[in-house]
Amino acid sequence: MTETTAKDGLKRFNLSASRIDMAAVAPFVALVVLLVAGTFVNDNFLSVNNLVNVITRAAFTAIIGVGATFVISAGGLDLSVGSMTAFVASLMIMFLNTGIFADPFTMLIAGVVVAIGLGAVCGLGNGLIVTVGRIEPFIATLGTMGVLRGLTTWLSQGGSITLQNSDVETLYHPVYFGEILGIPVPVIFILATAAIGAFLLYRTPYGRHVVAVGSNEDVARYSGIAVGRVRTVTYIIQGLCVGIAVLLYVPRLSASNATTGLLWELQAITAVVVGGTALRGGVGRIWGTICGAFILEIVGNIMLLSNFISEYLIGAVQGAIIIVAMLVQRSLMRRT
Amino acid sequence: MPIMNDVPSALLEGQHLSKSFGPVEVLSDVSVALRGGEVHAVIGENGAGKSTLMKILAGHLAPTLGSIVMDGQPVVFSGPVDAERRGIVLVHQEILLAPHLTVAQNIFMGRELRHGISVDDREMNRLARAALENLGADISPSSVVSRLSIAQRQLVQIARALQVPHRVAIFDEPTASLTPHETEALLKVIRDLKAKGTAVLYISHRLQEVAAIADRITILRDGKHIATREGAELTPMDMARLMVGRDMSHLYPDRPPAATAEPILDVRHITVPGYASDASFSVRPGEILGFAGLVGAGRTELLEGVVGLRPHRGEIRLKGEPVAFHSVRESMRRGVVYLSEDRKGKGLLLTRDLPTNLTLAALNHFVRGPLLDRAKEDAALDEAIGEFDIRAPRKDMLAGQLSGGNQQKLLLAKMMLLDPEVVVIDEPTRGIDIGTKQQIYKFIAELANKGKAVIVISSEMQELLGICHRILVMHGGRIAGEVSGETMTEGDIVVYATGVKTQAAATPAAAAAM
Numbered sequence: 001m002t003e004t005t006a007k008d009g010l011k012r013f014n015l016s017a018s019r020i021d022m023a024a025v026a027p028f029v030a031l032v033v034l035l036v037a038g039t040f041v042n043d044n045f046l047s048v049n050n051l052v053n054v055i056t057r058a059a060f061t062a063i064i065g066v067g068a069t070f071v072i073s074a075g076g077l078d079l080s081v082g083s084m085t086a087f088v089a090s091l092m093i094m095f096l097n098t099g100i101f102a103d104p105f106t107m108l109i110a111g112v113v114v115a116i117g118l119g120a121v122c123g124l125g126n127g128l129i130v131t132v133g134r135i136e137p138f139i140a141t142l143g144t145m146g147v148l149r150g151l152t153t154w155l156s157q158g159g160s161i162t163l164q165n166s167d168v169e170t171l172y173h174p175v176y177f178g179e180i181l182g183i184p185v186p187v188i189f190i191l192a193t194a195a196i197g198a199f200l201l202y203r204t205p206y207g208r209h210v211v212a213v214g215s216n217e218d219v220a221r222y223s224g225i226a227v228g229r230v231r232t233v234t235y236i237i238q239g240l241c242v243g244i245a246v247l248l249y250v251p252r253l254s255a256s257n258a259t260t261g262l263l264w265e266l267q268a269i270t271a272v273v274v275g276g277t278a279l280r281g282g283v284g285r286i287w288g289t290i291c292g293a294f295i296l297e298i299v300g301n302i303m304l305l306s307n308f309i310s311e312y313l314i315g316a317v318q319g320a321i322i323i324v325a326m327l328v329q330r331s332l333m334r335r336t
Numbered sequence: 337m338p339i340m341n342d343v344p345s346a347l348l349e350g351q352h353l354s355k356s357f358g359p360v361e362v363l364s365d366v367s368v369a370l371r372g373g374e375v376h377a378v379i380g381e382n383g384a385g386k387s388t389l390m391k392i393l394a395g396h397l398a399p400t401l402g403s404i405v406m407d408g409q410p411v412v413f414s415g416p417v418d419a420e421r422r423g424i425v426l427v428h429q430e431i432l433l434a435p436h437l438t439v440a441q442n443i444f445m446g447r448e449l450r451h452g453i454s455v456d457d458r459e460m461n462r463l464a465r466a467a468l469e470n471l472g473a474d475i476s477p478s479s480v481v482s483r484l485s486i487a488q489r490q491l492v493q494i495a496r497a498l499q500v501p502h503r504v505a506i507f508d509e510p511t512a513s514l515t516p517h518e519t520e521a522l523l524k525v526i527r528d529l530k531a532k533g534t535a536v537l538y539i540s541h542r543l544q545e546v547a548a549i550a551d552r553i554t555i556l557r558d559g560k561h562i563a564t565r566e567g568a569e570l571t572p573m574d575m576a577r578l579m580v581g582r583d584m585s586h587l588y589p590d591r592p593p594a595a596t597a598e599p600i601l602d603v604r605h606i607t608v609p610g611y612a613s614d615a616s617f618s619v620r621p622g623e624i625l626g627f628a629g630l631v632g633a634g635r636t637e638l639l640e641g642v643v644g645l646r647p648h649r650g651e652i653r654l655k656g657e658p659v660a661f662h663s664v665r666e667s668m669r670r671g672v673v674y675l676s677e678d679r680k681g682k683g684l685l686l687t688r689d690l691p692t693n694l695t696l697a698a699l700n701h702f703v704r705g706p707l708l709d710r711a712k713e714d715a716a717l718d719e720a721i722g723e724f725d726i727r728a729p730r731k732d733m734l735a736g737q738l739s740g741g742n743q744q745k746l747l748l749a750k751m752m753l754l755d756p757e758v759v760v761i762d763e764p765t766r767g768i769d770i771g772t773k774q775q776i777y778k779f780i781a782e783l784a785n786k787g788k789a790v791i792v793i794s795s796e797m798q799e800l801l802g803i804c805h806r807i808l809v810m811h812g813g814r815i816a817g818e819v820s821g822e823t824m825t826e827g828d829i830v831v832y833a834t835g836v837k838t839q840a841a842a843t844p845a846a847a848a849a850m
């Protein structure tokens with residue numbers, strides 16, 4: 001028995017390496033390939049300046065993508081994240097403009113609380129419509145997407161909502177444009193959000209429940225898991241991630257309008273899927289999602305820097321990426 | 337090379353078939369001949385190679401060595417559709433129907449009948465109804481499959497397979513979810529096929545049925561051919577011995593002594609709307625209580641209601657205290673666990689690994705602070721493998737890769753992690769080979785010995801008679817009667833199960849209160 005255990009141990013390592021990691025490693029391999037391709041296209045590509053810009057621009061997709069990873073892993077879907085971003089950003093700016101607190105620092109902190117809280121509340125709304133209302137997530141979030149976008153358009157009266165509070169604006173500016181220890185703040189946000197998300201998904205009982213619910217809802221229920229609660233919390237997590245993304249977004253332009261966040265949900269879902277999370281649920285890859293977000297942004301960057309593909313084709317290329325990613329994932333799964 | 341013999345020539349023969357998946361050889365030099373007008377049964381434990389043999393003969397797999405001969409000519413099937421076109425049909429054990437479509441649409445899927453350019457629903461419904469009546473099934477061809485029970489779906493699947501012109505019919509565990517009545521109807525269909533000259537290959541774990549229907553029986557063990565005998569020569573006991581290679585006369589363990597303590601679970605006037613009404617029963621620590629009845633009698637739904645998986649009304653007392661289980665989490669927390677009959681659909685996550693499945697219901701026992709303790713989970717799996725003899729050749733395998741018997745043992749281990757006091761097991765040995773059945777009966781007896789109250793729901797009367805102290809029989813959603821004592825027989829159960837007899841107002845609950 002001990003003989004087989006030792007051999008088992010070695011075999012186990014090899015088999016796990018070949019079965020699980022192939023699909024998980026693929027997005028990172030793709031990222032490296034893209035980085036190499038980029039250097040051939042343009043000398044400037046691999047410059048620190050360029051890469052830092054690219055990663056910073058990917059922050060919104062990446063952070064929202066972490067939340068989307070939870071929702072999709074549990075077998076759901078949230079199409080409202082782009083509209084939610086616009087709505088939460090608009091309300092945060094409007095709140096900051098009220099100047100309730102004289103001290104800009106306190107005002108900003110209050111604004112942060114409002115943004116995060118509002119994100120969570122919107123997420124809770126989505127979650128309850130899906131679990132208590134028993135409406136399919138695609139339809140439910142299609143509805144809230146429309147509602148939130150409409151409210152934003154109404155709030156902005158078709159124009160834009162700008163941050164008037166110049167003290168707060170000055171204080172807030174470095175959150176998007178500043179650095180800590182040479183690393184841009186948005187990148188720190190990405191890493192922190194992903195690290196917390198990964199910890200939650202991979203190392204806590206809640207994370208295990210999320211994967212179980214997405215894998216087979218009946219089995220989860222019969223195992224005593226509160227399926228409705230698990231699902232609702234994934235939507236709240238998505239809302240929180242939107243709130244965090246808004247914290248980064250507002251200082252960038254100090255304004256929001258009716259088209260803020262347009263199509264961001266598709267970017268987020270693409271990043272999640274390219275990163276290896278299965279759309280039907282049961283598997284979640286947080287770092288893969290981050291990688292997926294970077295891949296999307298780098299492809300756009302390469303196209304911008306290159307002379308032979310028009311940057312107007314970015315949308316088409318990103319759409320093609322999701323199809324290619326699916327084919328690659330499927331062929332990897334079959335081999336094992 | 338044709339085999340010369342002076343017995344009736346075979347319609348379909350597998351000659352010296354071997355099959356390997358990589359380095360693992362699952363079938364080794366097995367030869368079997370299917371003759372027209374004969375039922376040839378293949379039996380063996382899980383892993384013996386029956387399913388592989390069947391898949392080779394039906395064109396799903398190509399043999400690594402050996403050949404297939406049809407009507408004296410060697411053939412190579414390019415796939416299952418090719419085999420089907422040559423007249424070899426296979427009735428799968430798994431239900432492969434489109435749940436959103438009707439029965440008739442499923443039966444004619446891929447072979448729709450046409451009236452001009454549109455589909456001829458009327459004709460398809462008519463033919464489907466005839467096919468189902470032939471199987472003794474009371475199912476309307478326009479019913480949507482998702483509304484049918486598992487047993488009914490299996491009959492639809494059989495109807496679909498037999499709809500195609502066929503000379504060889506292969507049945508893989510066809511009676512796993514059928515009532516005795518439906519089983520009889522199916523066996524009659526098989527006898528009809530025999531009379532028409534069809535060669536029938538029959539794979540089943542139910543040795544009584546095999547004895548009743550088979551003309552010849554082939555026994556496989558560990559991928560090798562052990563023996564082929566005339567059906568009349570072998571009793572079920574002989575078959576079991578050949579399958580397992582050891583004496584199987586002690587299939588059921590000694591029953592633990594009858595329980596005498598106060599009932600731990602006392603259920604009064606439970607109604608599960610649509611399925612069960614006014615059912616009362618109780619169970620004591622150390623007692624094994626059986627629930628018998630025909631499929632559709634409401635046994636599963638009644639117990640699902642009691643543990644909180646379904647809405648229900650009525651009173652439940654646990655250890656004398658009134659309780660209300662609104663969800664299965666509540667019942668599990670109070671020490672009442674339920675093992676579903678649908679072990680793949682509701683019991684285990686097939687695409688996840690073993691430790692994940694084992695700990696899913698008891699994750700709070702495997703945390704250190706906010707973190708999951710993976711090492712503890714792995715240790716728990718080792719313990720479960722030892723305690724329940726779960727055969728998992730690789731530790732990192734997925735639950736879906738285990739055999740049915742090992743999945744059941746894993747499910748049992750999963751629920752036992754909660755250290756329950758009442759264990760409800762629904763269909764503990766469905767689709768499981770006889771060697772593992774013996775193990776599971778032993779585990780159930782051990783549970784009772786340790787003072788747990790065990791409720792077993794089963795469609796196999798022999799099983800209930802073998803392991804239970806008392807058996808409650810349900811019919812039409814009500815508890816029709818109770819059977820107990822050293823001399824209880826199948827006949828006693830059947831009269832209640834079919835509604836011929838109903839026990840008078842002396843309910844089991846009143847008896848238990850004495």
